[in-house]
Amino acid sequence: MTRRTTGWKLILFYVVLVLFSVIYLYPFLIQIATSFKSDSASTDNPLSLIPNPLDTSAWKRIFGIGVESPVPIMRWLGNSVVITLVVTAARVFFDSLAGYALSRLKFRGRKFLFATVLAVMSVPGVALLIPKFLMVSYLGIYNTYSAMVLPLLVDAAGVFIMKQFFDSISVSVEEAARIDGAGVFRTFWSVILPMAKPALLTLTILSFQGSWNEFTHFLVTTQSPELKTLVTGLASLASGELSAGTQYPLKLGAALLTTIPVALLFFVFQRQFVRGGNEGGDKG
Numbered sequence: 001m002t003r004r005t006t007g008w009k010l011i012l013f014y015v016v017l018v019l020f021s022v023i024y025l026y027p028f029l030i031q032i033a034t035s036f037k038s039d040s041a042s043t044d045n046p047l048s049l050i051p052n053p054l055d056t057s058a059w060k061r062i063f064g065i066g067v068e069s070p071v072p073i074m075r076w077l078g079n080s081v082v083i084t085l086v087v088t089a090a091r092v093f094f095d096s097l098a099g100y101a102l103s104r105l106k107f108r109g110r111k112f113l114f115a116t117v118l119a120v121m122s123v124p125g126v127a128l129l130i131p132k133f134l135m136v137s138y139l140g141i142y143n144t145y146s147a148m149v150l151p152l153l154v155d156a157a158g159v160f161i162m163k164q165f166f167d168s169i170s171v172s173v174e175e176a177a178r179i180d181g182a183g184v185f186r187t188f189w190s191v192i193l194p195m196a197k198p199a200l201l202t203l204t205i206l207s208f209q210g211s212w213n214e215f216t217h218f219l220v221t222t223q224s225p226e227l228k229t230l231v232t233g234l235a236s237l238a239s240g241e242l243s244a245g246t247q248y249p250l251k252l253g254a255a256l257l258t259t260i261p262v263a264l265l266f267f268v269f270q271r272q273f274v275r276g277g278n279e280g281g282d283k284g
Contacts (some may be wrong), residue, residue, distance in 0.1 A: 031266055039248065093108065097188070099165070
């Protein structure tokens with residue numbers, strides 16, 4: 001194979017890559033452009049990437065600037081941010097604890113418990129909607145922030161990820177820490193957890209994305225408009241519950257706000273996220 005042939009193949013590869021990139025990004029660009037269009041322009045020219053005329057009324061309604069009936073998107077945004085941060089922090093901590101216990105602690109029923117975790121992972125989320133509703137109703141926390149947060153604090157997939165990572169770390173590291181007088185939790189917190197940064201980062205991104213985009217859980221555990229998140233509020237907009245007409249600029253502007261945090265998180269940590277599956281601790 002000549003160098004010229006290799007060069008043409010490389011050029012063709014990049015051309016195909018650019019085409020797929022454009023196909024992937026085009027809907028996102030339409031979303032941005034449409035949010036700056038008027039309602040009529042968004043209907044007449046839905047695929048145009050140039051707003052003509054430029055109209056910011058949708059964003060004024062979103063941020064409540066100079067309008068009589070703003071959509072409470074900022075309240076939805078606040079709910080999403082608070083719930084996502086709490087759930088993400090709790091999942092990283094509790095999933096790590098549970099994964100470490102299943103990996104290192106010797107107790108009766110450990111294998112059965114791990115099999116239960118795997119079984120929970122195989123259950124479709126929609127099958128748990130009614131049990132979740134019954135549980136929060138029985139506890140008397142239906143339609144509260146507690147109902148939105150508590151059932152999401154631990155995730156079976158996160159426990160599995162952390163357990164598998166801890167299995168890859170040599171036991172000799174912990175034995176050295178115990179010789180120095182460290183207890184189980186101190187060994188976990190000060191020695192093992194810092195070594196699990198790749199897995200922790202992966203778990204943080206997945207937990208943030210999952211809790212930020214959560215819809216069905218909030219749908220069955222709340223009914224108050226004040227407890228809507230960006231995702232459930234966006235569903236209300238899309239269904240026409242809060243506005244008349246197509247309102248495409250308003251809906252796509254709200255959808256853009258929903259997309260940005262997760263996209264930024266991934267782009268900031270994409271290198272660590274990709275490397276996270278290939279990195280591990282000191283293996284024995």
